[in-house]
Amino acid sequence: MTAPTDSAQPKTAIVFPGMGPSTFAEVGKFLMLDPFARKRLAEADEALGYSVFDALRASEDDYSEATQVAFLVNSMASADRAEQELGLVPDLCVGPSFGQKAAAAYVGSLPFPDVVRLTAELARCEHTYFTEQYQDAVTHTVVRTPRGKLDEILSEFDARGEWYDFSGYLDDGFVMVSLREKELDGLKHRISQVGGYSMYTMVPAVHAPAFTELRRRAAEEILPRYAFTDPKLPVVTDQDGTVITSADDLRTMMLDTFDLPIDWPKVVAALKTAGVGKLCVTGPDNLFHRLDCTKRNFEVVTVGPGARRARPARGPRPR
Known part of the structure; x- marks a missing residue:
C-alpha cells in the first residue's frame, strides 16, 4: 500500500479565543504562577511602563485596558507552552474577536510589545467612544x-x-x-x-454594524502608528472565513472586528476546506472549544488557564 503523502496529512490550526468573563483570582493566579505568563507579563510591563498585574488587581471592569492586556498575555503564554510542551507547529492561525490581537503577534505581523501597546490604545479608544456614543x-x-x-x-x-x-x-x-x-x-x-x-x-457592545465611527477612529487615529508585516502563517478571518496572507488584509481584519459580526461556522468551514483536522485553542477559553460545530469537526486540544493538560472539549452550559 502506498504511504500517504504529506499533503494528505490533516493540518493543525492554532486558535486564540475571544474574551469572556473572568475573575481576578483566575487570571491573576495564572499570571503569577505560570512561567510562560510571567515572561510575557514582564514584556507587557516594559512595553506599557506600568505594572499590568497591579492595574488588573485594581480594575473593576471586565474589559478594562489592564484586563485586555492580561488576556493577551495569557493567550500568548499559552501558545508558548503549547509549542514547548506539545510540540505545536500549526499550519494556520485563527483569532476570533479579541483573539485577533494575539493572532497578529503570533504570526509575526506585529512584535508582541507593539501588540501590547496597540491593545491598550484600542481599549482607551473604545472606552472614549462608548462614553460618547451608544452608552447603553x-x-x-x-x-x-x-x-x-x-x-x-x-x-x-x-x-x-x-x-x-x-x-x-x-x-x-x-x-x-x-x-x-x-x-x-x-x-x-x-x-x-x-x-x-x-x-x-x-458591556460595552461589540462587533455591531452600527459602530462604523469606532472603526473610523481606530483606522485613522491608532493603526497608522503600527507597521504591519505579512503574516508568517495564513490567517483565517473570523468574519467570513477568508484565508489571508498579507499585512494589508490582516490590518483590515482587525478593523472589521469593530463593525462586522463574527461567524464561527464559516471559520469552521474554511478550516475544513483547508484540510485542518486538529485545533489547539491557546488561552482562557470558555466558549469556542465547546461549540458543537467545533467538536464535531476537529480534534480539540486546549492549553491555558484551567487547561492543565490536553483534554477533549465539552459542550457549553447555558447560565
Missing part, C-alpha cells in the same frame, strides 16, 4: 434559539423602531445580538418563551 448598548448571547424564532422576536423590535444588530453567529441557534440595555429584560423573556436560553451579556 450591550451584546447579549443566546443559545438553543432557532433562527426562525429569533427572527420573529426581532421583528417586534423592527415594529417598534428599536435598534439591534447581529454581532456574532457562533453555532446553530447560538448567536450574539447587540441592543439597547433597556430592551434586554424583554429580549430575555421572549427568548425563554420560545424555549431558548440567555447566556451572558457584554
Whole structure:
C-alpha cells in the first residue's frame, strides 16, 4: 500500500479565543504562577511602563485596558507552552474577536510589545467612544434559539423602531445580538418563551454594524502608528472565513472586528476546506472549544488557564 503523502496529512490550526468573563483570582493566579505568563507579563510591563498585574488587581471592569492586556498575555503564554510542551507547529492561525490581537503577534505581523501597546490604545479608544456614543448598548448571547424564532422576536423590535444588530453567529441557534440595555429584560423573556436560553451579556457592545465611527477612529487615529508585516502563517478571518496572507488584509481584519459580526461556522468551514483536522485553542477559553460545530469537526486540544493538560472539549452550559 502506498504511504500517504504529506499533503494528505490533516493540518493543525492554532486558535486564540475571544474574551469572556473572568475573575481576578483566575487570571491573576495564572499570571503569577505560570512561567510562560510571567515572561510575557514582564514584556507587557516594559512595553506599557506600568505594572499590568497591579492595574488588573485594581480594575473593576471586565474589559478594562489592564484586563485586555492580561488576556493577551495569557493567550500568548499559552501558545508558548503549547509549542514547548506539545510540540505545536500549526499550519494556520485563527483569532476570533479579541483573539485577533494575539493572532497578529503570533504570526509575526506585529512584535508582541507593539501588540501590547496597540491593545491598550484600542481599549482607551473604545472606552472614549462608548462614553460618547451608544452608552447603553450591550451584546447579549443566546443559545438553543432557532433562527426562525429569533427572527420573529426581532421583528417586534423592527415594529417598534428599536435598534439591534447581529454581532456574532457562533453555532446553530447560538448567536450574539447587540441592543439597547433597556430592551434586554424583554429580549430575555421572549427568548425563554420560545424555549431558548440567555447566556451572558457584554458591556460595552461589540462587533455591531452600527459602530462604523469606532472603526473610523481606530483606522485613522491608532493603526497608522503600527507597521504591519505579512503574516508568517495564513490567517483565517473570523468574519467570513477568508484565508489571508498579507499585512494589508490582516490590518483590515482587525478593523472589521469593530463593525462586522463574527461567524464561527464559516471559520469552521474554511478550516475544513483547508484540510485542518486538529485545533489547539491557546488561552482562557470558555466558549469556542465547546461549540458543537467545533467538536464535531476537529480534534480539540486546549492549553491555558484551567487547561492543565490536553483534554477533549465539552459542550457549553447555558447560565
